[in-house]
Amino acid sequence: xxxxxxxxxxxxxxxxxxxxxxxxxxxxxxxxxxxxxxxxxxxxxxxxxxxxxxxxxxxxxxxxxxxxxxxxxxxxxxxxxxxxxxxxxxxxxxxxxxxxxxxxxxxxxxxxxxxxxxxxxxxxxxxxxxxxxxxxxxxxxxxxxxxxxxxxxxxxxxxxxxxxxxxxxxxxxxxxxxxxxxxxxxxxxxxxxxxxxxxxxxxxxxxxxxxxxxxxxxxxxxxxxxxxxxxxxxxxxxxxxxxxxxxxxxxxxxxxxxxxxxxxxxxxxxxxxxxxxxxxxxxxxxxxxxxxxxxxxxxxxxxxxxxxxxxxxxxxxxxxxxxxxxxxxxxxxxxxxxxxxxxxxxxxxxxxxxxxxxxxxxxxxxxxxxxxxxxxxxxxxxxxxxxxxxxxxxxxxxxxx
Numbered sequence: 001x002x003x004x005x006x007x008x009x010x011x012x013x014x015x016x017x018x019x020x021x022x023x024x025x026x027x028x029x030x031x032x033x034x035x036x037x038x039x040x041x042x043x044x045x046x047x048x049x050x051x052x053x054x055x056x057x058x059x060x061x062x063x064x065x066x067x068x069x070x071x072x073x074x075x076x077x078x079x080x081x082x083x084x085x086x087x088x089x090x091x092x093x094x095x096x097x098x099x100x101x102x103x104x105x106x107x108x109x110x111x112x113x114x115x116x117x118x119x120x121x122x123x124x125x126x127x128x129x130x131x132x133x134x135x136x137x138x139x140x141x142x143x144x145x146x147x148x149x150x151x152x153x154x155x156x157x158x159x160x161x162x163x164x165x166x167x168x169x170x171x172x173x174x175x176x177x178x179x180x181x182x183x184x185x186x187x188x189x190x191x192x193x194x195x196x197x198x199x200x201x202x203x204x205x206x207x208x209x210x211x212x213x214x215x216x217x218x219x220x221x222x223x224x225x226x227x228x229x230x231x232x233x234x235x236x237x238x239x240x241x242x243x244x245x246x247x248x249x250x251x252x253x254x255x256x257x258x259x260x261x262x263x264x265x266x267x268x269x270x271x272x273x274x275x276x277x278x279x280x281x282x283x284x285x286x287x288x289x290x291x292x293x294x295x296x297x298x299x300x301x302x303x304x305x306x307x308x309x310x311x312x313x314x315x316x317x318x319x320x321x322x323x324x325x326x327x328x329x330x331x332x333x334x335x336x337x338x339x340x341x342x343x344x345x346x347x348x349x350x351x352x353x354x355x356x357x358x359x360x361x362x363x364x365x366x367x368x369x370x371x372x373x374x375x376x377x378x379x380x381x382x383x384x385x386x387x388x389x390x391x392x393x394x395x396x397x398x399x400x401x
């Protein structure tokens with residue numbers, strides 16, 4: 001039987017995306033707004049940017065210039081690092097000239113373009129809480145975007161809380177920004193409110209507005225996962241017309257966090273929408289977890305310790321039979337919807353209370369020991385009496401090797 005016949009795919013194919021799907025990494029900005037993280041050292045930030053570049057990520061939000069001198073120093077250093085990389089920098093600024101002015105100076109110092117992500121809250125609830133006047137907001141948007149245009153700064157206009165904003169006000173805000181020179185607009189699910197059908201509607205509405213205006217303006221999507229929908233919403237936004245997708249390493253971010261960059265790349269690679277080399281994705285996850293001080297769970301998809309491990313007899317038996325055939329392709333798919341080898345990983349067989357003889361025999365063989373019947377039975381007896389996976393020391397001791 002041919003390999004293509006071994007897995008029947010009930011998933012509907014993703015719609016064909018015209019052009020390149022781009023990625024904006026928000027780990028070093030929105031990711032650091034999580035209340036549980038620490039700020040990475042500058043060296044860790046530099047290493048993360050290099051890994052982002054290796055993964056084919058196009059842009060990275062590297063901070064808030066308005067946060068102070070230290071933030072600006074880090075931004076300048078990262079801009080310098082990125083001059084020799086394919087990845088390019090952007091920074092977040094409020095739609096006020098005083099926030100954007102420092103970027104002009106940084107561009108002059110670094111000698112490299114820096115995209116301004118100029119943001120303003122757009123929902124009625126935010127306007128009410130802030131006592132904002134909508135006409136005054138429109139004037140601020142025009143003034144800020146026109147300043148960027150005059151200074152030669154590439155600019156994306158960002159509406160916070162777009163998914164809870166009134167449709168006409170969304171149209172008015174984006175129209176004002178586009179008229180003032182915005183090259184991109186960003187639709188934000190700032191509070192993680194949207195469901196996939198809502199994402200289709202709001203991104204579709206923005207795409208329709210851009211068509212009406214007859215301009216070439218890119219659409220970004222920035223989503224949070226307060227309802228646990230960050231990843232699926234991001235994929236939906238892409239299908240609805242967003243050409244640049246925002247996400248963070250491991251989904252770190254404010255409150256419950258953002259869409260997960262690593263899982264976004266995994267899914268688009270599996271759907272053959274991108275062909276990026278993702279073998280460095282595990283290193284990216286591990287460095288990000290260490291840098292922000294937030295280890296990810298053992299059962300985290302793909303890159304958690306448990307993702308490709310099994311101690312269950314039936315599962316392990318199927319994997320071992322594939323490995324004994326010398327077929328790693330088969331072993332990585334027979335009990336896994338994500339092929340471990342695609343991401344530089346491999347299947348791991350452990351021994352625990354639900355294990356069978358094949359687990360023990362394979363475990364011993366992999367470590368160069370003969371799996372005699374006595375050794376296998378002794379290990380299984382210990383495994384059945386222990387309410388967890390056995391350690392290597394316990395297994396080898398029970399096997400008498």
